[in-house]
Amino acid sequence: MCQLLGMNCNTPTDIVFSFTGFATRGGLTDEHKDGWGIAFFEGRGARLFVDHLPAVSSPVAELIKRYPIKSENVIAHIRKATQGEVNLENCHPFVRECWGQYWVFAHNGDLKEFNPVLNGQFLPVGSTDSERAFCYLLQSMRAEFGDQPPTTGQVARFLQEKCRDIAAHGTFNMMLSNGEALFTHCSTKLHYVVRQHPFPVANLSDQELRVDFSEVTTPSDKVAVIVTEPLTTNECWTQFGSGEFKVFVKGDVLMPEQWQ
Amino acid sequence: MCQLLGMNCNTPTDIVFSFTGFATRGGLTDEHKDGWGIAFFEGRGARLFVDHLPAVSSPVAELIKRYPIKSENVIAHIRKATQGEVNLENCHPFVRECWGQYWVFAHNGDLKEFNPVLNGQFLPVGSTDSERAFCYLLQSMRAEFGDQPPTTGQVARFLQEKCRDIAAHGTFNMMLSNGEALFTHCSTKLHYVVRQHPFPVANLSDQELRVDFSEVTTPSDKVAVIVTEPLTTNECWTQFGSGEFKVFVKGDVLMPEQWQ
Numbered sequence: 001m002c003q004l005l006g007m008n009c010n011t012p013t014d015i016v017f018s019f020t021g022f023a024t025r026g027g028l029t030d031e032h033k034d035g036w037g038i039a040f041f042e043g044r045g046a047r048l049f050v051d052h053l054p055a056v057s058s059p060v061a062e063l064i065k066r067y068p069i070k071s072e073n074v075i076a077h078i079r080k081a082t083q084g085e086v087n088l089e090n091c092h093p094f095v096r097e098c099w100g101q102y103w104v105f106a107h108n109g110d111l112k113e114f115n116p117v118l119n120g121q122f123l124p125v126g127s128t129d130s131e132r133a134f135c136y137l138l139q140s141m142r143a144e145f146g147d148q149p150p151t152t153g154q155v156a157r158f159l160q161e162k163c164r165d166i167a168a169h170g171t172f173n174m175m176l177s178n179g180e181a182l183f184t185h186c187s188t189k190l191h192y193v194v195r196q197h198p199f200p201v202a203n204l205s206d207q208e209l210r211v212d213f214s215e216v217t218t219p220s221d222k223v224a225v226i227v228t229e230p231l232t233t234n235e236c237w238t239q240f241g242s243g244e245f246k247v248f249v250k251g252d253v254l255m256p257e258q259w260q
Numbered sequence: 261m262c263q264l265l266g267m268n269c270n271t272p273t274d275i276v277f278s279f280t281g282f283a284t285r286g287g288l289t290d291e292h293k294d295g296w297g298i299a300f301f302e303g304r305g306a307r308l309f310v311d312h313l314p315a316v317s318s319p320v321a322e323l324i325k326r327y328p329i330k331s332e333n334v335i336a337h338i339r340k341a342t343q344g345e346v347n348l349e350n351c352h353p354f355v356r357e358c359w360g361q362y363w364v365f366a367h368n369g370d371l372k373e374f375n376p377v378l379n380g381q382f383l384p385v386g387s388t389d390s391e392r393a394f395c396y397l398l399q400s401m402r403a404e405f406g407d408q409p410p411t412t413g414q415v416a417r418f419l420q421e422k423c424r425d426i427a428a429h430g431t432f433n434m435m436l437s438n439g440e441a442l443f444t445h446c447s448t449k450l451h452y453v454v455r456q457h458p459f460p461v462a463n464l465s466d467q468e469l470r471v472d473f474s475e476v477t478t479p480s481d482k483v484a485v486i487v488t489e490p491l492t493t494n495e496c497w498t499q500f501g502s503g504e505f506k507v508f509v510k511g512d513v514l515m516p517e518q519w520q
Contacts, residue, residue, distance in 0.1 A: 044385050045348025047310060059327045067319045088305025096357060100383035120407045121381070123360035125304050147380045 002092070002108040003032055004190070005076040006175045006226040008182040008248035012042070012070035013223050017211045020065050021204040021231045023055040025078055029206045035091040036061065038076035039104040040069050041179035046102040050091040072250075073177045077106040089126035093175075094134050096122055098142065099149035101178045105134040108228060109171025109187055133166055137176070152181045152249060153259035159183050160245040167243065175226065182248040184226055186240035192226040193237050194251060202232040222251030262352070262368040263292055264450070265336040266435045266486040268442040268508035272302070272330035273483050277471045280325050281464040281491045283315040285338055289466045292338035295351040298324060299364040300331040301439035306362040310351040332510075333437045337366040349386035353435075354394050356382055358402065359409035361438045365394040368488060369431025369447055393426055397436070412441045412509060413519035419443050420505040427503065435486065442508040444486055446500035452486040453497050454511060462492040482511030 005022045007015050015038075025032055036058065037050035047069065051058040055078050077092035084090040092106040107130035114129055121142060122135035137159065141150070144158055159176065163185035166172050173190055176183045184190060195202075197220070199213035217223075226248065230237040240246065247254040265282045267275050275298075285292055293314035300307045307329065311318040315338050337352035344350040352366040367390035374389055381402060382395035397419065401410070404418055419436065423445035426432050431447045444450060455462075457480070459473035477483075486508065490497040500506065507514040 042348045045310070045351070047348065048308060050305070050307060059323065063319065063323045088302045088307065091305070095355075097383065097385060099380075100385055102385055120359075123357065125357060125360055125362055 002077055002079045003228040004106055004108045004173060004175055004226070006177070006182050006184065007071070007074040007223065008251060009072050009221070009223040010250035011221050012072055013221065014068035014070050015074050016065055016068050017202070017204070017209070018225055018227070018231055019076060020209060021206040022076060022078065022227065023061050023065065024206040032078035032080045034079045034081040034086045036076070036078040037091045037093050037106070038064060038074065039093045039095060040071040041073040041102070041104070041177065042069070042071055044101065044179060046095060046104060046179065048093065048095050048104070050088060052086055052088050052091060073179050073182055075104050075106050075175045075177055075182070077108070082110045084126055084128035087126070090128050092130060094131050096134070096138055098138050101149070103138060103176065103178050105137070105174065105176045107133060108173040111166065111170040111172065114166065114169040133172070133174070137162055151260060152247065155181070156183060156245070156247045156254070156259045159185070163245055164243065173228070180249070182226070183245070184248070185245045187242060189228050190226060190240040191228070191230050191237040192224055192240070192246070192253070193235050194253070195223040195225065196221065196251070200235060203234050205231060205233045224248045224251045224253070262337055262339045263488040264366055264368045264433060264435055264486070266442050266444065267331070267334040267483065268511060269332050269481070269483040270510035271481050272332055273481070274328035274330050275334050276325055276328050277462070277464070277469070278485055278487070278491055279336060280469060281466040282336060282338065282487065283321050283325065284466040292340045294339045294341040294346045296321065296336070296338040297351045297353050297366070298334065298336035299353045299355060300329050301333040301362070301364070301437065302329070302331055304361065304439060306355060306364060306439065308353065308355050308364070310348060312346055312348050312351060333439050333442055335364050335366050335435045335437055335442070337368070342370045344386055344388035347386070350388050352390060354391050356394070356398055358398050361409070363398060363436065363438050365397070365434065365436045366390070367393060368433040371426065371430040371432065374426065374429040393432070393434070397422055411520060412507065415441070416443060416505070416507045416514070416519045419445070423505055424503065433488070440509070442486070443505070444508070445505045447502060449488050450486060450500040451488070451490050451497040452484055452500070452506070452513070453495050454513070455483040455485065456481065456511070460495060463494050465491060465493045484508045484511045484513065
């Protein structure tokens, strides 16, 4: 199984602290050493860094830990291969353009007998069940909404149902973002925390590192971090229920009645 | 105007030497300081690094110069903004998936009154004429070839004509690759060299650096480098004619009679 990390904020924030702990699991404190990747939205643009080397020894991961790229939406993934070889085209996150926006997707889990008919609009480049699911989700959204880009609420309602269908094929913990919202679905394991004023001093669980967020934030900042296993020992992480679908916008969890 | 750099080889080769000279033009020996980017194919996968900082001072460019990523097809670009703001979504190269392959595109030049009708299959995320041209090329190829991926020769014949049409709107020096071939069109300025046995000692023109390629290659290696302005002072660069379209496969220029 793989691990996922997502961040959604109301102001561009760097993910160096959280990524440092997370990357440690890519071959050191945990066994997810079959490649890794991270995507950052910056405005409408996106940067994707992927590497088939273990995150713990990748020169690209080293750069991410030292170069504080500020972003409002980030998705990262460390891989332990279950389906598909260890190579670059099978590293998450995956990126496609739809409605003139980049969409970024990562998945943790394993899908059995999941072979949806793909009409060619979005096709996998690699051989993972994950990329197939991503292409299927985008194709389904295009079929549902046509040429008119849907609102965040429309996407949320649609994805919630689609994720439930896909999860019937196995484990489908996933993160998807278009740079505005971060959509998440949990089959088995996902946790989140919203960091906001008063900001705590946080201790990483995977290595000895602590940061006083109050020194690097302003009182109005709001940062949601979503991850497979909690990253810190002294923050209050909320566990997703099985089958739960959550939408994060500007560092907040949107309740279903806010899905507009 | 921007500058382009491409590489196409018969064996995975690192571009550190050529990129080092090229990146120097991103703010030091030349004025192309409005962002830069580089895409590497590795197998079917692709890595894209983009940054809105000048290449000469970008930590990401620093990584590329130190981390020898080996690739058979590379496209790089340093930008001097003519159309579109300086931000990440306007940095070349651009990437899209088509027929389950990644396609990478970069453009140097300026197109006037170029507003093709885009049907929504491929839409620009940023605001450059370049990304619009890229989306138009992919859409046109999909319309021409349908669901069946075309051969390199079919793409070459089709693109040659389309590039001629687009170039009627201004300057269209471009590079496009699907990881198998590197397609290039020259309106005003493009040069290439094929490095092969016996390999020379090459001197960079932009900074004091020389490399003896015979020490880092095998006798069967063949590496085509295509660039706006020659990168070395002691190699024999061939200048493209205005309106010339060339296809590179495995380090060779394919003559039109070889376009199959």
